[in-house]
Amino acid sequence: MSKRILHLNVNGEYFDDVKSGTKGEEYRVFNDYWSKRLEGREYDEIHYKKGYPKKGDMSKTLIFPYNGYAVKTITHKHFGQEPVKVFAIFLTK
Template sequence: MATLHLPLKGAYFDQIKSGEKIEEYRLVTPFWTKRLEGRAYDRIELAKGYPPKGDTSRRITRLWRGARKTTITHSH
């Protein structure tokens, strides 16, 4: 199974875990384009920072529902 691993800042991880935030956004850069376009994943693993391998409280695994390009306005 192919898994996309995404480390997140703590605030965004907590929002996703609580259900307040339902999507994760990445800048359209060559780095992310290479990892997302034309690729298929079975699941996505979101991590709060870079936790040790056995720390399941700081990891969320969900089914991969795909990626799409969109324009947003954000403070960061």
């Protein structure tokens, strides 16, 4: 049976923060797109990628076990100045 993988592509700033251990969650806006991919689904792993690396370029991919998510309301520069509801996907080993 193949692994169920959640692929998350991010910009370099966030990738580097996760790699250094200063960021432990990845945020995705709470909308239909992400609801369909997260709610009621189980994954085995998260492949957290810096941009869109070439296939096999593991220097730009971090692999985490899938440990679920929480729904939160946050303020974040990427989403604007107003609080926004997000899926906070756990990135822990």
